[in-house]
Amino acid sequence: MLGPSSFLRPGPPPAAEGFELPCIAELGAMAWRGFGQGWHERNGGNASYRLTALEAAWVREACPAGPWEPLGALAPGVGGELFLVSATGSCFHAMEGDLAPLLGIVEVDGEGLAWRHRWGFSDGGRPTSEFTGHLLIHQARMAATDGAARVIYHAHPTSVVALSKLLPLNPRTFTRALWKAMTESVMVFPEGLGVVGCLVPGSLELARASAEQMRRFPAVIWASHGLLASGEGFDDAFGRMHAIVKAADIHLAARTANGGSDRFPNELPDATLRAIAEGLGLQLNEAFLGGEGA
Ligand code: 13P
């Protein structure tokens, strides 16, 4: 269980009496649930949340600003925004009680060139090593969702990483395999899934490649590394991660039971994927339908 509400209002006293930042406890709870799923060995994984205008105004008022530090890349689309973000090296298995050492709130300058500290990182920590990637991905998802997406969540789920060692590393192959794993998949990622090859964690190359994919997709697989999912809120992002992991689990379980082959006797045909989407009024990504193995 997360601790008392004292850590919801860390640092200086609030400007507006009674105002709280529930996002701090919510991000902690998401991380804790992800650890429970086995997705966060050691310091594996990270998360960020873009504050609402009301939350940002309160933090600007109540929390003193640190010095500006350059960002790894230009991110004008998130200029002026504030983000709650996990600290680099923070262990999600420790995401309980006082979250101020494990999380921080940072402000991006108006041009998207620099960031500064506003709250948290109380043990002298800094934002996740994937922070530049998170900002570029926030920028991409804001554009893709008309500003609705607020959460970016990265984890290291075993089955997704294992699958990235078996399938060709392209969005069409992964999307089709996981759409066909279970009927729920088309509801969770009708746009499909992005895939990037094995790139250096925390690198600008990984950040840019991921953001490019996230302009089109709500989640991206990092080969031999993990998965990154976006959402409007914490439950949305966690739920998307959970459903993708479940689909990967099913694909691998069926494949193992099928002697290693992905030619399943009862494969879900494209016609059924279309029928599910039509029944629910969803727009499936046509580029991933039809063709070989349909
Ligand atoms: P951080 O501890 O810097 O967030 O790194 C964890 C991780 O999963 C990198 O991809």
Ligand code: ZN
């Ligand atoms: Zn990682």
